[in-house]
Amino acid sequence: xxxxxxxxxxxxxxxxxxxxxxxxxxxxxxxxxxxxxxxxxxxxxxxxxxxxxxxxxxxxxxxxxxxxxxxxxxxxxxxxxxxxxxxxxxxxxxxxxxxxxxxxxxxxxxxxxxxxxxxxxxxxxxxxxxxxxxxxxxxxxxxxxxxxxxxxxxxxxxxxxxxxxxxxxxxxxxxxxxxxxxxxxxxxxxxxxxxxxxxxxxxxxxxxxxxxxxxxxxxxxxxxxxxxxxxxxxxxxxxxxxxxxxxx
Amino acid sequence: xxxxxxxxxxxxxxxxxxxxxxxxxxxxxxxxxxxxxxxxxxxxxxxxxxxxxxxxxxxxxxxxxxxxxxxxxxxxxxxxxxxxxxxxxxxxxxxxxxxxxxxxxxxxxxxxxxxxxxxxxxxxxxxxxxxxxxxxxxxxxxxxxxxxxxxxxxxxxxxxx
Numbered sequence: 001x002x003x004x005x006x007x008x009x010x011x012x013x014x015x016x017x018x019x020x021x022x023x024x025x026x027x028x029x030x031x032x033x034x035x036x037x038x039x040x041x042x043x044x045x046x047x048x049x050x051x052x053x054x055x056x057x058x059x060x061x062x063x064x065x066x067x068x069x070x071x072x073x074x075x076x077x078x079x080x081x082x083x084x085x086x087x088x089x090x091x092x093x094x095x096x097x098x099x100x101x102x103x104x105x106x107x108x109x110x111x112x113x114x115x116x117x118x119x120x121x122x123x124x125x126x127x128x129x130x131x132x133x134x135x136x137x138x139x140x141x142x143x144x145x146x147x148x149x150x151x152x153x154x155x156x157x158x159x160x161x162x163x164x165x166x167x168x169x170x171x172x173x174x175x176x177x178x179x180x181x182x183x184x185x186x187x188x189x190x191x192x193x194x195x196x197x198x199x200x201x202x203x204x205x206x207x208x209x210x211x212x213x214x215x216x217x218x219x220x221x222x223x224x225x226x227x228x229x230x231x232x233x234x235x236x237x238x239x240x241x242x243x244x245x246x247x248x
Numbered sequence: 249x250x251x252x253x254x255x256x257x258x259x260x261x262x263x264x265x266x267x268x269x270x271x272x273x274x275x276x277x278x279x280x281x282x283x284x285x286x287x288x289x290x291x292x293x294x295x296x297x298x299x300x301x302x303x304x305x306x307x308x309x310x311x312x313x314x315x316x317x318x319x320x321x322x323x324x325x326x327x328x329x330x331x332x333x334x335x336x337x338x339x340x341x342x343x344x345x346x347x348x349x350x351x352x353x354x355x356x357x358x359x360x361x362x363x364x365x366x367x368x369x370x371x372x373x374x375x376x377x378x379x380x381x382x383x384x385x386x387x388x389x390x391x392x393x394x395x396x397x398x399x400x401x402x403x404x405x406x407x408x409x
Contacts, residue, residue, distance in 0.1 A: 009392055013366065015373050044395065045367050051348035052368030055260035057253060061270050065277055066249060084284040091293050092250045 004034050012041045050172075053195055056223065110170065110197075110227070111216055117168050118188040118214060118229045121179055127186075128164030128179055138165045138178065146174045150191050150224060153243035159183055160240070173197055180240065187230035187240055194225045217241050249277065251294060254369060255301055261364055262305045262314075262357065272308070276301040294371070295378035302361065302379065314357040351401040359394035366391055 004027050010016050011024045028035045121127040130141040135152035143149070145167055155162065161181045168177035168190055175192035217237045218227045228241050255276060259269035279300050280287075287296050305311040352360055365371045365379060373387045380387070 009395075010388070013373070013391075015388075044399070047345070047348050048352070048363055048367040048398070049370075051345050051352060052261070052364045053257060054349060055257045055266070055269070057256040057270075057273075061256075061273075062249075062252060065252070065274050068274065069249065069277055069281065084281070088284065095250055095293065 004031065005037070008034060008038050008041060012038055012045060050196070056195055110218075113170055114188075114190055114216070114227050114229055115214055117170075117177060117190070121166075121177065121188055122186055127166070129166040131164040133162045133164075135162060138162060141165065142167075142176050146176055147196075148193050148224065150176065151247045152178070153247040155243070157239075160243075171197060182230070182232055182236050182240070185230055185232040185236070187228065187232065187237070189240065189244065190227040190229070192225045192227075194220050194223050197225055219245070221245065251297060255297065258298065258361075258364060258369070259301060259305070261352070261360060262302070263308075263310050264353065265310070268308070268310055272301060272305055275304050279304065292375055292378055294369075295375045298365070298369075298379045299381065311357075347402065347405055348398075351398055351405060354401055355394065355397055358390065359397050362387070362391050363394050363398065 004024065007016060007020065007024060011021070016024060028038060130138055132138050132141075135154065139150075139152050142165065152162070159182055163179040163181055163186070165176055165178045168175050170190065170192055173192055173196035175190060175196075178189040178191070180187045180189065214229050214231055215234050215237050216227065216229050217234075218225065219241065220226070226241070226244055228237050228244075230237060230240075252273070256269060256273050259272040259276075260266060263269045263272060276297065280297050283300070287293070306315060352363065355363070362376060362380065365376045371379065373384050373391075376387045376391075377384045382390070
């Protein structure tokens with residue numbers, strides 16, 4: 001094993017010093033074998049990362065632990081807990097702040113990826129793989145093609161029509177893209193498994209944002225992440241989102 | 249609650265049982281609150297709370313059994329001959345994700361935990377060293393051996409497929 005081979009693992013783990021990192025970068029530009037090895041190791045790391053995100057706690061268990069923690073100070077001397085809680089809060093605030101920064105970046109990336117998918121659908125002469133305005137046709141089409149099931153809302157508003165659906169990938173996770181039309185506007189609704197999104201996962205709370213190009217609304221429900229995107233007003237987007245919220 | 253989802257996921261991987269994992273997480277939070285005075289401000293909070301969870305697991309019945317099952321030579325997974333199909337080339341779909349999960353389950357607990365801390369929790373060598381209470385040199389060598397062991401398990405699975 002030469003010097004470089006021995007360092008690749010620490011390199012892909014991001015654990016080399018800045019100088020070693022620069023040397024390795026320079027070496028990789030000239031050595032296809034080490035580059036291939038580094039790439040394989042990165043893929044392997046990613047595979048373990050995504051396989052490792054497997055278990056999600058039940059909502060009632062979360063509630064139970066939360067209650068047991070909040071009940072605790074009342075049973076013992078509150079004055080002992082106050083300073084500890086204050087320090088804990090400060091720490092948590094630190095963790096949360098850095099977490100929020102990461103999430104903001106992740107959300108921005110998610111938005112860009114979804115905007116690309118939405119534009120592809122807008123530009124394509126065949127934007128959908130299953131063409132139907134009937135939700136009872138579109139929903140079963142996804143069975144066996146994606147690793148989860150979802151419900152489609154019944155459309156009572158004549159202004160909204162279902163155009164069809166297709167498989168979409170976000171951060172290598174398969175999901176559903178449903179295309180609707182509201183008046184002349186096209187809207188994409190993306191559904192992915194929350195746990196499959198991993199680092200792309202947005203916060204639990206619903207989120208709405210307006211970008212230069214599209215309006216974007218996202219929320220999580222029953223283990224699934226929903227993203228609604230289109231060029232119409234936020235009100236129309238919310239209408240669409242509510243339909244799914246009430247169905248999902 | 250800080251790190252709740254991550255701790256639960258890690259607990260499930262350690263115990264391989266959701267009910268036990270729930271008990272473990274609950275006990276971890278209780279101990280963290282009780283022992284908060286032992287946490288030194290300025291040190292790594294994440295490593296501290298993971299360490300509590302792991303130590304609680306190791307003293308549980310399942311944990312004692314799991315650590316007793318580690319054979320002395322488990323640390324030394326053999327080098328593999330390079331084949332045309334390596335485990336890395338086939339990680340694309342969900343069925344393969346399941347294969348990785350099964351391979352992780354089959355690993356001895358000290359390999360499984362270090363892979364999860366490094367890859368899934370994205371901890372640095374330093375954080376892993378604090379969590380597992382082992383020197384950084386041991387983190388590097390154990391991580392490397394754990395990866396080899398996982399590759400070996402996957403390769404065996406690929407041969408069977």
